[in-house]
Amino acid sequence: MKLEKTFLIALKLIGYLLLAPIFFLLDILRLGKNMRRMRFAVRSSLTCYNCRSKIPLVGMWKCNCGFQYTGHVLKPCSLCGHVAQIVRCPHCGVTLLL
Ligand SMILES: [Zn+2]
Numbered sequence: 001m002k003l004e005k006t007f008l009i010a011l012k013l014i015g016y017l018l019l020a021p022i023f024f025l026l027d028i029l030r031l032g033k034n035m036r037r038m039r040f041a042v043r044s045s046l047t048c049y050n051c052r053s054k055i056p057l058v059g060m061w062k063c064n065c066g067f068q069y070t071g072h073v074l075k076p077c078s079l080c081g082h083v084a085q086i087v088r089c090p091h092c093g094v095t096l097l098l
């Protein structure tokens with residue numbers, strides 16, 4: 001009984017050690033994505049890559065859940081907590097990944 005428990009703990013430990021590099025890599029990727037989004041969070045507009053016009057990041061937004069709010073586009077929705085992933089150029093309609 002005690003041997004089985006020790007074996008299970010050792011097995012879990014080996015599993016964690018094998019998965020640690022994968023989790024570390026995922027954290028690095030997530031950090032890179034968050035750093036990229038943080039650059040947008042402090043800006044009030046973007047330049048559209050298609051028509052070169054300014055895309056405002058502060059204004060009135062509608063979430064997928066239907067909740068409409070004013071403020072920065074990266075502000076989490078008050079109802080569901082979702083944060084916008086894309087923004088659409090009001091001039092040409094092209095969408096940009098945030
Ligand atoms: Zn929402």
Ligand SMILES: [Zn+2]
Pocket residue numbers: 048049050051052053089090091092093094
């Ligand atoms: Zn555009």
